Amino acid sequence: MAELELWVEKYRPRRLDEVCGHKEVIAALKGFVSRGTIPHLLFAGPPGTGKTTVALCLANELFGEEHAAENYLELNASDERGIDTIRTRVKSFARTASVSGASFKIIHLDESDNLTADAQQALRRMMELYSSTCRFILACNYLSKIIPPIQSRCAIFRFSRLSLEDIIGRLAYISKQEGFDVGRDVLEEVARISEGDLRRAINLLQALLSTTAAPSIEDVHHLAGYVSPAKVKEVIDLIFKEKDLKKGIEAIEYLLYEVGLSSTDLLKQMYREIVASPAIPPEKKLKIIETIADVDFRISEGASDDIQLAYLVSSLCSM
Numbered sequence: 001m002a003e004l005e006l007w008v009e010k011y012r013p014r015r016l017d018e019v020c021g022h023k024e025v026i027a028a029l030k031g032f033v034s035r036g037t038i039p040h041l042l043f044a045g046p047p048g049t050g051k052t053t054v055a056l057c058l059a060n061e062l063f064g065e066e067h068a069a070e071n072y073l074e075l076n077a078s079d080e081r082g083i084d085t086i087r088t089r090v091k092s093f094a095r096t097a098s099v100s101g102a103s104f105k106i107i108h109l110d111e112s113d114n115l116t117a118d119a120q121q122a123l124r125r126m127m128e129l130y131s132s133t134c135r136f137i138l139a140c141n142y143l144s145k146i147i148p149p150i151q152s153r154c155a156i157f158r159f160s161r162l163s164l165e166d167i168i169g170r171l172a173y174i175s176k177q178e179g180f181d182v183g184r185d186v187l188e189e190v191a192r193i194s195e196g197d198l199r200r201a202i203n204l205l206q207a208l209l210s211t212t213a214a215p216s217i218e219d220v221h222h223l224a225g226y227v228s229p230a231k232v233k234e235v236i237d238l239i240f241k242e243k244d245l246k247k248g249i250e251a252i253e254y255l256l257y258e259v260g261l262s263s264t265d266l267l268k269q270m271y272r273e274i275v276a277s278p279a280i281p282p283e284k285k286l287k288i289i290e291t292i293a294d295v296d297f298r299i300s301e302g303a304s305d306d307i308q309l310a311y312l313v314s315s316l317c318s319m
């Protein structure tokens, strides 16, 4: 059996020019490349938007693809179990001179917002100690979790969610390369569901095309565990019209247990439908959104889905 090749890896850009979106970030980084050096960098932004990829592209461009691997160390702050392991690995990597004539090596510390404040203090000292031989590229999802002294040592670049058009363009390119002819409406739906995360979009596309060569929008919804907006709207209308707690809970249970929607996805979709509905007056929308936000928060903190959703239905019935 042929080994399954993941498209996210196969189509990971190797040069800065191949990266989708992030025009200003890429232009600034190309400026560093043309001068042959970089400062410490901090990339902040949501998952699947290209932070690790851009760090690898920088290594390729600064060291040449054949030497990039020797001069580039990637550590993950979440798996490396504490700053001591990181310190040991950084120390032994920083000790040897860089290959290919570059004057420094790159240490990419992924998910650095998972380091504790103490670990970040230790990292701050390492950044100083090794700055003559190494440049750090830190990546994080939340900039606010990085202590100010580290922020001030780095040039900060923000990675935003990728636009719908950027994602559609990349998906169209990949499906064409793989020999598929996929409709724009299907690619658009994959892109929309992925919410700016290109990794998620590519994975969804690959899963979709491995089951059928001519997918429909329904196939996308089915695979992503996404229910058509019309169905969610039907349930909301039913709750408002009938104001019957039992029927409302049954309708929600149907979406959760028969259709397979997760409670957080259900809340997100209800939120979207309610915001978009012209039939609900603005002051009522505010109250509903407040209730959805409370329920969402409590579920994320570990409260029971069933009870929270029943509470939501009962609040909607009484409005």
Ligand SMILES: Nc1ncnc2c1ncn2[C@@H]1O[C@H](COP(=O)(O)OP(=O)(O)OP(=O)(O)O)[C@@H](O)[C@H]1O
Pocket (backbone or CB within 6 Å): 007, 008, 009, 011, 012, 013, 018, 019, 020, 021, 022, 045, 046, 047, 048, 049, 050, 051, 052, 053, 054, 110, 139, 140, 141, 170, 198, 199, 202
């Ligand atoms: N801007 C982009 N241009 C082209 N491909 C991208 C881009 N962003 C993500 N990808 C695709 O998604 C995959 C994952 O991207 P990457 O590992 O760079 O995400 P990340 O921002 O580091 O995410 P995380 O925060 O989860 O570490 C890449 O291998 C590539 O296929």
Ligand SMILES: [Mg+2]
Pocket (backbone or CB within 6 Å): 051, 052, 053, 110, 139
């Ligand atoms: Mg990453």
